[in-house]
Amino acid sequence: MSRVSGYSGGGLMIKCEHPQYKTKPKYICKESDGCSERKSPGVQDEWMENGDVSLYDDTRTGVLMVFFRELKAADAGTYRCGVNVSHYTEIFTELQLNVKHDAKYPESMTESVHLGGEVNISCQVPEEHEVHFCKEDDNHICQKISSSKVTQMNGSSERNEERVFTVSISNVSVRDAGVYWCGAETRDTYLTFISLTTKIQLNIINTYLTFISLTTKIQLNLIMPPVVRHEGESAEIICPYDSIYKSKPKSLCKGKCSTRDRNTLSETVREEKETKTDRLTLNDNVTASVFTGTITGLTAEDAGKYWCAVTLERDLNYLYTHLMVIMNEELNLTKYEGDDVSIQCKHHDEDQKSFCKAHEASMCVKDGDSLETIRDDRFSFSDEASTGVFTVNITELREEDSGIYWCGAPVITKLHLNVKRNFSMIIIISVCVILLLIGGFTLTVWKLRHKRRGDAHTHLPTIPSDGLLYAAVSFQKREESLSDAAVRFSKEEIHCDYAAVSRRMRLN
Known part of the structure; x- marks a missing residue:
């Protein structure tokens, strides 16, 4: 019995070969229900849906292709892949399908390329398996690509279990847009299993287009x-x-x-x-x-x-x-430095929340997605999804926060925020500084005066008469020396002997 594995959520292609019975009708069924429900295309050489699988009975090669679009745990089990040779005879091959659960798979990624350019897509596959690269058609069937524009490069081992391989698509055109898958291919005698693990979205850029992206399931859209x-x-x-x-x-x-x-x-x-x-x-x-x-x-x-x-x-x-539609009604907010402010913006559930500071609204978007261009711990967002509103909170406003903001997506509101300097605080600080200066000046003057008074007190005369100013002095000779007494004045010094000094008051 052949064994095949796939990942939950990924795709799986099973090819059952019956080359000797090319035109005979073929089927697949699950043994757990006694093969009571046989799934067959009903029509040959055409993809047909039957429940959660698509089937193709190829009469040219005698191959029945069974494609599980999205594997589920319930898909695990033993299957028969057979052909009705006659009303009484059938031939089948048994296979055991195991559905794995791994957070790593299926993987999705996005790539971008300019129209006419070249893009490289890298995928990981187990070391012992062949690489399979395909593109979904209109029926969501992943068809292997046979084009000279697609080149597969040799893979390199990253770990013992897996290797990385690269697929290159050159001269990209609009037709290359779509969903791509890459995965691992396993061959048995009459069976081929392809487990699709990587979805790739490819986006293309030209004069009109912003970009093309690839993902491991590759969905190519033009943006x-x-x-x-x-x-x-x-x-x-x-x-x-x-x-x-x-x-x-x-x-x-x-x-x-x-x-x-x-x-x-x-x-x-x-x-x-x-x-x-x-x-x-x-x-x-x-x-x-x-x-x-x-x-x-x-x-x-x-x-x-x-x-x-x-x-x-x-x-x-x-x-x-x-x-994106800019509403005519604009918001004007005036705040002071140090204040806090809360701003409400509208948005749709599927849109990215946008709050951007820029001169023009077009500067706030890139590749069709809104950008939250403000990177500051003072800015925080709170979302109220049920009301279609999110709130932007700004704390400790600064003068440089003033400017034009664009709020919301895809409906945009223009916001003028004016942050003024807080003059009341400046006045209070200025008054305090002036009072401090006045107090300091007053204290200095008082100390100087106190010092001068102290110096004057130190030099006061000890005899009361020493501090008197005489209006007139009369000289009188001593009786014992009346005959030869004299008064002498010189520039350097004055010496005089007094017999008596009388004091008079001068009236002005």
Whole structure:
């Protein structure tokens, strides 16, 4: 009995070979229910869905292909893969399917490449297995790619158990958009098992397109730059396409284009025609391979994600862009340094919350996604998903926080924040400084005066008469020396002997 393994959530392709019975009807069934429910395509040489699997009975090679789109634990068990040789005879091969659970798989990733450029996709596979690289078709069947544009490079071992291999896609075109898978292929005598473990989303960039991404399941979509317009204005959404689709009907839809998910802002245009419904006009320019949608009288309800689609067997949603509407009503906030402020912004559940400081709103978006460009611990976000509102809290405002902010996504509100210096605090501080200076000056003057008084007290005369000012002095000779007494004055010194000094008061 052959054994095959796949990962929960991943894809699995089983190929049962019956080369000697190419045209005989083939089937697969699970033994646990006695093979009572046999799954077969019913129609040969065409993919058919049967429950959660797709089947293809190839009469050219005699191979039955069974594709499990998304493995579940319930899919594990023993299967018979057989062929009805006649009404009484059948031949089958048994296989044991094991469904593993690993947080690592299925892996998803995104890559970007310019139109006409080259992209390299790296995947990991077990060392002993062959590499399988495929792209989903319109029926979500992963078909192996046979193109000269796709080159597989030799892998290198990262660990003993797994190796990394790289697939290169050159000269990328719009048709390369889609979902890719890579995984491991195991061959047995009459069975081939392909376990798909990596989903890759490939996005392409050109003059109109912002980027193309690849993921391990690879979904290739084209993304256009966001369109930013004011409420009441008109918005033009440009959808370039490959020239092979010029004769196909094309649609522009808010939300994905499908028969069961149509928005009022959805319309289809056919080759070289113009269609108009209410406020939406579509025009297809097949010469330039571009169709354009114009929406007039924009409102908040018009904001969101718009998809460009080409109708094949079903709608192929290959490109999208974000339409962002700036509301005419602006917010003006005036605060002071040191204050705290809370600002409420609107957003949709599926959109990234956006609060950005920039001169223009278009500077706040990149590749169709809003960016939270503020990196500061003073800024914090709190989300109220049920109300479609998130709150931005800013603490300890500074003067440099002043400026223009854009709040919300995809409906944007312009906010003018003016942070003033707190003059009341400045006045209080200034008064305190002045009072301190006055107090210091007063204290200094008082100390100087006190010092002078102290010095004057030290030099006061000890005899009261020493401090007298005499208005006149009369000299009188001593009686014992009346005959020869004299008074002498000189510049350097004055010597005089007094017999008596009389004091008089001078009246002015």
